[in-house]
Amino acid sequence: MLKKASLFLLIAGLGLISCSKDPISDLSTEESLVYVTNHDQAANFTQYKTFSIVDSVLVVENNRQQTALTDLDRDVLNRIITKMQGLGYKYVSPKSNPDVGINVTWVTNTYLNVVSQPLSSYYGGYWGGGYGYGYGYPSYYSYYETAESYWLVSMLDFKNPNTANKTFNVIWDAQIRGAGIGERQYVDTMVDSIFGQSGYLKIN
Structure with missing residues (x-):
């Protein structure tokens, strides 16, 4: 009886493990969004x-x-304007000498991946063992292409230009990655999140 009970508990435990959720695949589109900010x-x-x-x-797509x-x-541009105004900044035209400028970029990087699929060398020792030869075989390759897209929002310092290099320093940037970044319904969530984790931008 004890053995049967133990077997039942073991099977039940395995059933619970097999039915447990995959923490990655069970994420909602909104939960998959990742925000990286620097300043x-x-x-x-x-x-x-x-x-x-x-x-x-x-x-920007590759080159x-x-x-x-x-x-x-x-939607993205307008939401950024709203959030910047909420932080205390005044929205002006580019001709009015703004203190900072906001650039928004959609970046897509495409990669060509190569997978080597060599034949097994198991029989090399069998055929070459008596003659001192190894087993030479060709390698076969398969190719597949992947692409990754993300939003990049950058803040440039127009108030303090680098006159030596004639450049404007980037004083803050944010990346938005994950599923749903190309869907309008997530714009408010995405933009609110990058500003929400950048409390140092608030001036009022």
């Missing part, structure tokens, strides 16, 4: 009062670049 720790954000933003999204302004792009 220049030497920057004093309270010195900045005004901002402007690009009028379209820069689309190709172009601009776009889809409904999704407009």
Whole structure:
């Protein structure tokens, strides 16, 4: 009786393990979103009062670049404006000498992956063992292509340009990755999240 009970408990335990959720595959689209933010720790954000933003999204795919302004792009740009204003910055036109500028980029990187599929060398010892020869065989390769896209939002310091190099320093940037980044229904969540974890940007 004890053996039967133990066997039953073992089977039940295995059943529970096999039915447990996969922590990755069971994520919702919104839960799969990942936000990475960085900032220049030497920057004093309270010195900045005004901002402007690009009028379209820069689309970068490998070595190709172009601009776009889809409904999704407009949603992202408008939400960034709303969040920046909520942090205390005044929205002005690019011609009004803003203290900071916001760039928005959609980046897609495409990779060609190679997988080597050699034949088994198990029989090499059998055929070559008596003659001192090894087993030479060709390698076969299969190729597959993968692509990864993400949003990149950057804040440029127009107030303190680098006159030596004639560049504007990036004082804050954010990446948004994961499923759903190309869907309008997640725009507010995505933009709110990158600003939500960047409390140092608040000036009011």
